[in-house]
Amino acid sequence: VTPLLAATASEQAELLVFVVLAPLAVVTAVGMVLSSNAVYSALLLVVNFFCLAGFYVLLEAQFVAAVQVIVYAGAIMVLFLFVLMLLGVESQEALTETIKGQRPAAVLLSLGLLVAVVGALAAGVFDAEPASLATVNEGGNVQAIGRILFTRYTFAFETAGILLVVAAVGALVLGKRQP
């Protein structure tokens, strides 16, 4: 991170927004995991998604930010809350382990992930300066994403469409009342 005084005005604004959003994102994420009430968890997750959208805006990824708010925080979380309300909220915590060695394995894997992330940061994987993002974003972020989505990633895009259709049909079949 560049020193506060040496940065330009826009960099200072960027840093300010980040300093506000980042702790909020961490607090809401931890609160979402620790909350015993499922509805509170879902609402904290919505706040966290909005923080993520803010990060995307800071990274000049406006399309992903909009999708994050509309699809993730909007549609997916509303569906989540809808099902939560429909099934009723049970707030008793399951303290018995049903899978043997679940907790040690979880701790071990979390530590492994932490080591990997810290190692990647220390090795400077993310140090590269994204200097040409403004150049490519020139004609508009959405246009650029659309162009690459329908040229290089056409196959993945169509596959995602099939996946969504299959998921919708599957949900329909699962949700259908058995005769």
Next chain:
Amino acid sequence: MRVGPGAYLLLSAILFAGQVLAFFVMVVAAAEVVVGLGILVAIFRKRSSTSVDDVNLLKG
């Protein structure tokens, strides 16, 4: 800095790979949530409980 169309495609392919990946992650998450919640509703209809730890029909 202006770049030619070929360099532009190459550059955008590199720079937008992350954004496209984030987009696809969201798409897959949407599909997952739909199926997962459908399964949860089906379990609730069958057992009147949403505790997934109690579901052990496939346990050998």
